Amino acid sequence: MTMTTLTHLECGACGATYDPNHLHTICPTCGKPLLARYDLAKAAQTLTRESLAQRPPGLWRYREVLPVQDPACAIDLGEGGTPLRNVPRLGEKMGMPNTYVKDETLNPTGSFKARGLCVAVSRAYELGARELAIPSAGNAAGAMSAYAAAVGLPAHVYMPDDTPMPFSVECRTLGANVTLVNGLITDCGDKVRQGVEAQGWFAVSTLKEPYRLEGKKTMGYEIVEQLGWRMPDVIIYPTGGGTGLIGMWKAFDEMEALGLIGSERPRMVSVQSEGCAPIVRAFQEGSEHATMWQGAVTIASGLRVPAAIGDFLMLQALRHSGGTAITISDEEMMYYANLLGATTGIFSSPEGAACLAAQKHLLEQGWLQADELVVNFITGSGLKYAHLWQ
Ligand SMILES: *Cc1c(COP(=O)(O)O)cnc(C)c1O
Numbered sequence: 001m002t003m004t005t006l007t008h009l010e011c012g013a014c015g016a017t018y019d020p021n022h023l024h025t026i027c028p029t030c031g032k033p034l035l036a037r038y039d040l041a042k043a044a045q046t047l048t049r050e051s052l053a054q055r056p057p058g059l060w061r062y063r064e065v066l067p068v069q070d071p072a073c074a075i076d077l078g079e080g081g082t083p084l085r086n087v088p089r090l091g092e093k094m095g096m097p098n099t100y101v102k103d104e105t106l107n108p109t110g111s112f113k114a115r116g117l118c119v120a121v122s123r124a125y126e127l128g129a130r131e132l133a134i135p136s137a138g139n140a141a142g143a144m145s146a147y148a149a150a151v152g153l154p155a156h157v158y159m160p161d162d163t164p165m166p167f168s169v170e171c172r173t174l175g176a177n178v179t180l181v182n183g184l185i186t187d188c189g190d191k192v193r194q195g196v197e198a199q200g201w202f203a204v205s206t207l208k209e210p211y212r213l214e215g216k217k218t219m220g221y222e223i224v225e226q227l228g229w230r231m232p233d234v235i236i237y238p239t240g241g242g243t244g245l246i247g248m249w250k251a252f253d254e255m256e257a258l259g260l261i262g263s264e265r266p267r268m269v270s271v272q273s274e275g276c277a278p279i280v281r282a283f284q285e286g287s288e289h290a291t292m293w294q295g296a297v298t299i300a301s302g303l304r305v306p307a308a309i310g311d312f313l314m315l316q317a318l319r320h321s322g323g324t325a326i327t328i329s330d331e332e333m334m335y336y337a338n339l340l341g342a343t344t345g346i347f348s349s350p351e352g353a354a355c356l357a358a359q360k361h362l363l364e365q366g367w368l369q370a371d372e373l374v375v376n377f378i379t380g381s382g383l384k385y386a387h388l389w390q
Pocket of ligand 1: 349
């Protein structure tokens with residue numbers, strides 16, 4: 001069985017290359033994210049439309065283009081392989097019959113963060129990391145805790161002390177050491193850095209190690225395969241750190257090199273909250289990088305990312321795809337979470353619901369045509385956010 005065809009890591013900004021068989025964080029030369037590169041000609045020999053049709057669902061079916069070498073290190077909790085549903089009852093309300101939802105709520109720990117942490121923790125385990133750590137106010141911490149527990153790696157979670165209770169309870173129950181910090185997520189990041197320096201922990205923050213992106217990119221492979229090897233016209237994605245947006249865009253280039261698709265691409269749409277929209281602002285200003293968003297507030301904790309290290313990669317993907325970026329109010333997110341729930345049976349957190357609000361606005365603005373095929377990413381379950389309905 002061919003596992004990985006990983007060849008090297010390449011900086012997404014300066015292009016410097018590194019040996020992938022050591023634990024890496026960001027580019028030591030310029031401080032930007034490192035991207036995994038594969039021998040795609042070799043991968044193309046076994047990763048074909050026909051071979052994929054024979055493989056079980058889930059993320060590891062794309063193993064040639066994932067970084068893990070030893071099958072024993074590929075942790076499998078049932079992540080990926082989530083339904084992509086055409087939802088006519090919702091589509092009718094949206095005025096767009098080809099409305100699709102990718103139901104990522106069904107992943108382990110209830111969000112698509114499982115995909116990224118599955119691959120990051122598997123690879124860190126393979127490369128000998130002894131303890132893991134993460135600063136997180138949301139779903140990433142639970143996902144890291146689950147994958148660390150599966151292989152018995154100690155896990156350290158730092159959360160702001162105003163994080164809703166279900167997030168910390170989940171991590172503790174999954175065996176992580178949880179520290180509630182009287183401060184912001186940036187203060188939690190400082191605590192993790194101290195542990196990295198003093199204790200040799202390995203931090204799995206978004207895009208500050210190369211492999212969460214690889215897990216998230218599988219969403220790109222999956223939706224095209226699920227549509228019968230057809231590209232959607234538009235993908236709408238609720239954007240925080242941007243791993244999924246950048247990852248799917250990377251996946252499409254790999255798929256073309258593998259001969260799985262041609263040069264067609266979807267228009268990529270980034271959705272953010274009105275209370276924290278650094279990428280939307282940078283997109284509208286025509287900037288290559290985003291500036292820090294001051295005083296970020298939104299009920300959508302996954303979108304409360306005032307500064308993202310992968311900002312330039314997101315902005316490139318949005319522009320190269322002919323896409324756009326749009327903000328949504330928290331009230332609209334709740335409205336669409338209720339509409340989505342009542343018309344599809346999916347209990348979504350506000351982030352995923354934001355996609356539908358964006359779809360409606362873009363249709364009204366004439367940016368979308370009523371017959372276009374749109375994939376909305378329902379990124380996480382509403383269960384951990386139930387307090388928002390109280
Ligand atoms: C983290 C998160 C997001 C944002 O994802 P990124 O890939 O970091 O942009 C969106 N929705 C939910 C539910 C999340 O947990």
